[in-house]
Amino acid sequence: MEQGHTIDQLNIGDNAKKIRTFTDEDVQDFARLSGDRNPLHLDEEFASQTSFKHRIVHGHLVSSMFSDILGGILPGLGTIYLKQNMTYIKPVYLGDTITAQVTIIEKNLEKNRVICETNSYNQKGELVVVGQAVVLPPLRKEH
Numbered sequence: 001m002e003q004g005h006t007i008d009q010l011n012i013g014d015n016a017k018k019i020r021t022f023t024d025e026d027v028q029d030f031a032r033l034s035g036d037r038n039p040l041h042l043d044e045e046f047a048s049q050t051s052f053k054h055r056i057v058h059g060h061l062v063s064s065m066f067s068d069i070l071g072g073i074l075p076g077l078g079t080i081y082l083k084q085n086m087t088y089i090k091p092v093y094l095g096d097t098i099t100a101q102v103t104i105i106e107k108n109l110e111k112n113r114v115i116c117e118t119n120s121y122n123q124k125g126e127l128v129v130v131g132q133a134v135v136l137p138p139l140r141k142e143h
Helices: 024-034 044-048 059-072
Strands: 015-021 080-088 097-108 113-121 127-136
Touching: 015 059, 024 059, 059 080, 059 097, 059 113, 059 127, 080 113, 097 127
Parallel strands: none
Antiparallel strands: 015 097, 080 127, 097 113, 113 127
């Protein structure tokens, strides 16, 4: 397995993205694993009586795409997730295709920390999640 990018290999503006379409199976699996059985996510009849009118995907399921990017692509394997703040701007519905993007906006060489903008967009290009993450990229391997 290849190590992720160290801080000296990263630049302000570097970015990576992932695209995913959320399904009923995804929502059911997340509800089972997280214990969040809110009927807004699981019961169409209940959801139809809310302002959303249809079931919505768990916000944390949508934002978990950032973890996939940070730990798998940028900075990549060996990255430690320290902090995440986010705001859910619009609901994500079953069948929506979400593009999650991570962009490096700041580096702290002394503390080996990277601050990333974490945004997600739906298939219409509308912002659905906005936030920032702080991560520790992997340290350089000594030979």
